[in-house]
Amino acid sequence: MTSICFQSVSQEGHLMFGFTQKTETKNTADVQLDTMKAILDHVDNMILLCDTSHENNVFYVNQTAKAVFEKYRQEMTQVLRGADPSTAHGGSIHRFHHNPERVRRILQDLGSGAKNATHVADIPLGSITLRTKAYPIWDAADPSKVKCYLACWEDITSKVKHEELQKNVASKADELHEQVSYIAATMEEVSTSIDEVAHTTAEASTRGNSAFESANEGQVVVEGAVRGMRDVATLVRTTAGVIGQLNTQSDKIGVIVGVIKDIADQTNLLALNAAIEAARAGDTGRGFAVVADEVRKLSERTAKATAEIGELIRSIQIEIERAVGTMNSGEKDVTTGEEKAISAEKALVRIVQDVGAMRNLIGEISSASEQQASSVRDIAQRLEVITSQQP
Incomplete structure (x- = not known):
């Protein structure tokens, strides 16, 4: 009696089997092979069996494989150069191979190698990826002879996409790490620049103060x-007024001196007339003549002194007039200087106000720069923590 033993390799998710010879009855072996096929129809993996001929014709396709081939028929047909996977049963397995000779050598190597030899390959077919594991099925009647070949296909599309996603995530993480590192370095530079700005602003604030x-x-x-200047202007105006009054008084003195001169001239004339009358009187008028002569001399001296005083008064008047002119000009200059000093005072008041406003602005800038520097340093530290946590 011939029995068929099935062995499950759970760690790979594939079904392996072999023949154990107890009685050599070919028909019984074929029956049990049919039984094995019926069992493989319920396996979740895609199973294909092909013979050991040169074409390695497929003589069995389980239900799972048929369903997958039908599902991806159009896509797989395009990738397989027009070969329809749903018609795999009964035809050469090499219809689906780009390099049939290479596959034949692989199968031959499996048939001439160790009993547990396995060939594994990941085959991308359009948007899906299948992992194929090929096994030789040994003839239990002749352990050195390969009965057939089993190809177990596993749909690893999700796994491949997951791995690609992981690689993509890892790549993006690396890019993110680089970007974060670059940002952290940039923030350090910005922090240094802001510190310099804050330092410069602090110096400007000190200079502003x-x-x-x-x-x-x-x-x-x-x-x-x-x-x-106001006091000088007041003093100049007062002095100008005093000099003006002095000029007026000197004019009055000149008038008085003129009167005195007229009186002296009149007195001299009277003395001359008195001397003439005394001379006519003879000895009787001699004493009177002496007095008249003395009066005449006195009037002459008075006239001379008056003339000198007049000259002096005229000189004083000339100097006073010159002083008055100078004082008037000086008063104008002082008034102009006073006006300019007042304008300078107003301008300086505005300067003081502007400098005060500038000082306040510099203080605000300095405070803002310090806050920005603190914030940038905090961001840089947080970025450094993020980069240190990256794998």
Whole structure:
């Protein structure tokens, strides 16, 4: 009696079997081979059996293989150069091979090798990928003879896509790691730049404070100068008024001197007339003549002194007039200087205000730069943590 033993290789998910010879009855072996085929129809893997002829004709295709071939018939036919996989039964298995001779050598190697020899190959067929494992089935009556070849096909499309997805994810992760590393390095550079900006802004803030203090001091000085110019202007105006009054008084003195001169001239004339009358009177008028002569001399001296005073007064008047002209011109210059000093004071006030506003802005920029530097450093640290956690 001939029995068929089935052995399951669970770690590979394939069904292997062999013949055990107890009685040599060919018909019985064929019957049990049919039984084996019936059993293989219920296996989830795709199973094909081909003979040992040169063409290795397929004499069995299980139901799972038929269903898969029918499902992907159009796609597989295009990939297999027009060979229809649904017609595999009864034809040469090499219809589906790009290099039949290579496959024949593989089968021959399986038939001449170890009893547990196996050939494994992953075959992409369009959008699907099948993993094929080929086994030699040994004749139990003659253990050195191959009864047939079994091809077990497993649909590993999902597995391949998963592996490709993993590779893609790993590649993207590497790219992400590189990008994150680049961003981290860039953030470090940005952090350094912001630190430099913050440092420069802090220096600018210090200089702005110094400029503000200097502007305030300058404002105080200009305010003092303006007050001094106003005092000078007041003094010049007062002096001009006094000199003007002095000029008026000198004019009055000139008038008085003129009156005195007229009186002296009149007195001299009267003294001359008195001397003439005394001369006419003879000895009687001699004493009067002496007095008249003295009066005449006195009037002459008075006239001379008055003339000198007049000359002096005229010189004083000339100098006063010159001083008045100078004072008037000086008053105009002082007024102009006062106006310019006031304008300078107003301009300096605006400068102080602008410097103060600039100082406040620089302070805000400095504070913002420090906050940005702190934020960038925090981001850089977080990116460094992310990159260190990458595989």
